[in-house]
Amino acid sequence: MTEIVAIEQIREVLPRVDLVEIIEEGFAAYSRGEVVVPPVGELLFEDPPGETHIKYGYIKGDDYYVIKVASGFYGNPKIGLPSGEGLMLLFSQKTGLLMAVLLDGGYLTDVRTAAAGAVAAKHLAPTAVQRIGIIGAGTQGRLQLDYLRQVTNCRRALVWVPDASETEPFLNFFEGSDLKIETTDSIEAIPRTCNLIVTATPSTAPLLEASQIRSGTHITAVGSDTAAKIELEPGILAMADAVVADSLPQSESRGEVFRAVESGAIDGDGVVELGNVVMKRARGRKSDSEITVCDLTGVAVQDYQIAKAIYESLVPGEES
Amino acid sequence: MTEIVAIEQIREVLPRVDLVEIIEEGFAAYSRGEVVVPPVGELLFEDPPGETHIKYGYIKGDDYYVIKVASGFYGNPKIGLPSGEGLMLLFSQKTGLLMAVLLDGGYLTDVRTAAAGAVAAKHLAPTAVQRIGIIGAGTQGRLQLDYLRQVTNCRRALVWVPDASETEPFLNFFEGSDLKIETTDSIEAIPRTCNLIVTATPSTAPLLEASQIRSGTHITAVGSDTAAKIELEPGILAMADAVVADSLPQSESRGEVFRAVESGAIDGDGVVELGNVVMKRARGRKSDSEITVCDLTGVAVQDYQIAKAIYESLVPGEES
Numbered sequence: 001m002t003e004i005v006a007i008e009q010i011r012e013v014l015p016r017v018d019l020v021e022i023i024e025e026g027f028a029a030y031s032r033g034e035v036v037v038p039p040v041g042e043l044l045f046e047d048p049p050g051e052t053h054i055k056y057g058y059i060k061g062d063d064y065y066v067i068k069v070a071s072g073f074y075g076n077p078k079i080g081l082p083s084g085e086g087l088m089l090l091f092s093q094k095t096g097l098l099m100a101v102l103l104d105g106g107y108l109t110d111v112r113t114a115a116a117g118a119v120a121a122k123h124l125a126p127t128a129v130q131r132i133g134i135i136g137a138g139t140q141g142r143l144q145l146d147y148l149r150q151v152t153n154c155r156r157a158l159v160w161v162p163d164a165s166e167t168e169p170f171l172n173f174f175e176g177s178d179l180k181i182e183t184t185d186s187i188e189a190i191p192r193t194c195n196l197i198v199t200a201t202p203s204t205a206p207l208l209e210a211s212q213i214r215s216g217t218h219i220t221a222v223g224s225d226t227a228a229k230i231e232l233e234p235g236i237l238a239m240a241d242a243v244v245a246d247s248l249p250q251s252e253s254r255g256e257v258f259r260a261v262e263s264g265a266i267d268g269d270g271v272v273e274l275g276n277v278v279m280k281r282a283r284g285r286k287s288d289s290e291i292t293v294c295d296l297t298g299v300a301v302q303d304y305q306i307a308k309a310i311y312e313s314l315v316p317g318e319e320s
Numbered sequence: 321m322t323e324i325v326a327i328e329q330i331r332e333v334l335p336r337v338d339l340v341e342i343i344e345e346g347f348a349a350y351s352r353g354e355v356v357v358p359p360v361g362e363l364l365f366e367d368p369p370g371e372t373h374i375k376y377g378y379i380k381g382d383d384y385y386v387i388k389v390a391s392g393f394y395g396n397p398k399i400g401l402p403s404g405e406g407l408m409l410l411f412s413q414k415t416g417l418l419m420a421v422l423l424d425g426g427y428l429t430d431v432r433t434a435a436a437g438a439v440a441a442k443h444l445a446p447t448a449v450q451r452i453g454i455i456g457a458g459t460q461g462r463l464q465l466d467y468l469r470q471v472t473n474c475r476r477a478l479v480w481v482p483d484a485s486e487t488e489p490f491l492n493f494f495e496g497s498d499l500k501i502e503t504t505d506s507i508e509a510i511p512r513t514c515n516l517i518v519t520a521t522p523s524t525a526p527l528l529e530a531s532q533i534r535s536g537t538h539i540t541a542v543g544s545d546t547a548a549k550i551e552l553e554p555g556i557l558a559m560a561d562a563v564v565a566d567s568l569p570q571s572e573s574r575g576e577v578f579r580a581v582e583s584g585a586i587d588g589d590g591v592v593e594l595g596n597v598v599m600k601r602a603r604g605r606k607s608d609s610e611i612t613v614c615d616l617t618g619v620a621v622q623d624y625q626i627a628k629a630i631y632e633s634l635v636p637g638e639e640s
Contacts, residue, residue: 071416085416096391096405
């Protein structure tokens with residue numbers, strides 16, 4: 001029997017899941033070669049502009065496979081609709097039967113992406129984070145900051161808000177929390193005062209330049225997940241002591257690593273995979289003075305891990 | 321609001337849809353270049369053996385896009401489960417919002433495939449069909465025969481039943497119909513007595529040989545939709561006067577055309593697309609003595625057309 005799971009149920013169950021841990025395990029399994037992840041399916045629309053990604057795959061020998069759809073139609077807010085939409089389909093790997101339709105509207109993609117940012121920071125941020133810098137004040141910027149609290153003691157944040165109307169919702173979300181958040185419309189202030197930076201925008205032009213980055217900085221680039229999007233000047237990846245990607249195969253066709261290789265700034269050979277950094281099979285940060293970059297394009301194993309966890313939390317007796 | 325549509329609702333609405341007509345229109349739009357269909361997504365499982373296809377796309381400028389999942393786990397019947405499973409997701413092309421989840425369990429894929437067989441026969445079968453030959457007595461063989469009644473006056477059929485236990489369900493399905501059906505366990509009898517033949521098995525070795533095919537025969541090969549599956553000896557495609565494929569791009573990597581090109585039997589340049597035959601832009605059958613072959617691997621535009629039709633029949637006011 002297929003479970004149809006509404007967003008309300010998903011939000012209720014999610015706090016029971018240790019998301020950072022399962023996403024970390026997912027990346028490790030991926031880098032061990034235990035995960036089957038075909039190339040990302042993609043539909044691009046021009047009028048109105050929109051994009052849809054289909055990510056799918058499974059952990060070999062485990063119980064399920066997952067197909068995840070997430071879309072972004074960035075003109076939607078102007079007509080009173082959310083820009084993001086999506087759902088996750090969980091199937092049995094033994095019978096092909098559809099176990100669950102998770103009608104998350106893209107929320108699970110958002111939180112598993114935020115959890116990946118936390119995994120990256122856990123393994124790559126300098127020991128003492130002075131201030132967290134968030135570039136982009138949308139849903140993803142907010143979630144990144146929210147999940148970073150699980151992996152750093154730093155409680156100061158500076159947020160670059162490209163659209164002033166986003167300031168209030170962002171600050172309201174964290175009202176009553178232990179975070180001390182300031183906002184800015186001057187992006188330069190972020191690399192000048194923050195040594196753990198997350199970029200979370202749909203930008204198609206670099207937002208940070210190499211000359212702005214101080215030693216001892218870690219940057220997680222979350223926004224770019226297509227060939228067209230870019231947030232970091234390629235020179236930043238060239239100057240970094242370690243460049244990490246969630247998926248080496250995906251970084252050949254999308255994201256910051258793709259763009260830096262395409263521009264000739266790096267040759268790509270030195271890029272290592274986040275799962276290997278997690279397992280200490282690849283070098284991450286060696287000292288607090290190094291510059292590190294982690295490029296996240298989003299891997300289906302994250303969707304697998306979160307869909308499985310939600311389903312098993314909802315349906316008693318399904319824990320395997 | 322997302323409509324969750326159960327199989328019972330789908331079965332209720334389906335008779336209101338002129339499936340052969342909309343599938344024919346879909347192939348024509350596809351061959352006119354109006355349809356965006358990225359490469360098929362695929363997951364293959366070994367233990368137990370199973371496969372899942374993800375087909376997706378849209379007609380440019382129309383209202384929706386569709387993502388279709390269909391799987392086959394051929395060991396399922398042994399444990400009392402259906403071998404097929406699937407669902408269709410219908411999204412708005414204007415907002416990306418999920419309009420409907422059609423929980424068809426693979427049924428809509430089955431019927432849109434059968435309707436494609438009818439379209440192929442409508443345009444390629446000889447004028448006088450003496451007897452319809454069906455190779456394979458599973459769900460697809462049964463549906464092919466059912467839908468062929470819409471495009472031919474012939475009411476005699478011979479069915480090759482590879483597994484004797486399938487005979488009774490097959491015949492029961494047509495009880496009370498105007499069809500005169502005989503079954504056989506001798507596959508040679510099919511090409512000897514039938515001039516409209518449909519192959520509908522998951523075979524990975526050729527079932528029909530070139531030496532068996534008489535002039536004036538049309539064969540629609542439905543079963544092979546992967547690189548591994550094959551039902552026709554490549555020599556059949558080499559001897560045919562017209563070889564037609566539902567999708568030329570897909571026939572470069574899967575199906576009978578792929579296998580015949582791979583074996584060197586044909587060079588593939590002469591293969592034409594079904595939509596172009598429908599529009600009379602490409603040659604189909606020129607005389608009743610010719611041999612014609614149509615290779616169907618299944619195109620997302622079929623899924624698009626059927627999902628759209630079901631949705632618009634279910635939700636009043638959504639007709640566009």
